Amino acid sequence: MSGKIKMIGLDLDGTLLTDKKELTERSKEVIAKALRQGIIVLVATGRPWTGVPEELRNFPGMRYALTSNGARVVDTYTGRVIEEHLLSPELAKKSLEICGKYDTLQEVYFDGQGYAEADKMAHVEKYHKNPNMWEYMKATRIPENDLAGLVERKNRGLDKTQALFADMEERGRAWAELEEIKGLELVGSLKYNIEINAAGVNKGTGLISLGKILGIKREEIMACGDGDNDAVMLREVGLGVAMANAEEQVKAAADYITLSNEEDGVAGAIEKFALEGGKGVC
Structure with a gap:
């Protein structure tokens, strides 16, 4: 430097x-x-x-x-x-579909705002391993009953999707599936999550x-x-x-x-x- x-x-x-x-x-x-x-x-x-x-x-x-x-x-x-x-709505829905096969709390971010699955948010401690994140999630996310439906209704690009996994073996299987989809950028900053952006982001x-x-x-x-x-x-x-x-x-x-x-x-x-x-x- x-x-x-x-x-x-x-x-x-x-x-x-x-x-x-x-x-x-x-x-x-x-x-x-x-x-x-x-x-x-x-x-x-x-x-x-x-x-x-x-x-x-x-x-x-x-x-x-x-x-x-x-x-x-x-x-x-x-x-x-x-x-x-932005991540295309088509890729966002595909990622939600894949992660939705597993025991996850999923989120989508539109215009700087996070939306999370309402039923899973009621049990955030099952998915967020860090207790210091529980109140943060509840205070900053808008509960949504149908994330795929939300993506469908908005029908435009979004910032990111994220899935928090209750089981790490399931996370590994979901990661392998997502890697097969072209156009995605995957990271896991929390070790128990998968963050999904558009490729190259x-x-x-x-x-x-x-x-x-x-x-x-x-x-x-x-x-x-x-x-x-x-x-x-x-x-x-x-x-x-x-x-x-x-x-x-x-x-x-x-x-x-x-x-x-x-x-x-x-x-x-x-x-x-x-x-x-x-x-x-x-």
Whole structure:
């Protein structure tokens, strides 16, 4: 990596947020300092826009957001969609059909909003292995009785679909089936889920593309992440930072490994590599 960091993309779960899904005071302070120094800081998440914590959606100076693994990049000041790379309704329905054969809680994301199966949401703890995600799901998803019917009614491209699996063997079988379908991009950031985007959509290409729009070179972009959907991002950018709690393949893709999400690893990495005069502990 050479040159000054001008843009920083931050994964949320397992990266910027603690295990309790909280943004620490130190993280807030460091992000605010980076923004004051003219660095573009944005979330780069698999979550839909409405699933991003409100304090980050409204964080002073944070103008852009990359959501749904790069399917939707928005200007948070104006609400304008800068880029979108959508999954066709035909492929979405096919993915729902395949995953629906197994014991899953499925979701679809339209226009930055997540919709989840109403009956399965009542038993979210069966599908989301992390208790800290239960309230998040209930608070941010719109219950829907018929996801395939919703896709049929809207009849247009959508950001992403996702399936959360009660049984890991079933997840493996569903993954194998989905891999046979052309036009899909599969990741599993939670280990018990499958996230389904249009082929070629990932956080890395999204960050690089936004950088080009803003006149920022690849080597001037830094990103932090921990999960399967972050590996490509860390390889694509100029400086890829993995969390200490990251999966091994993510660490292998990184240029640097910082402290864990429970130890303000993101803040330390920003101080070390991006802030003027900063050499944070990370």
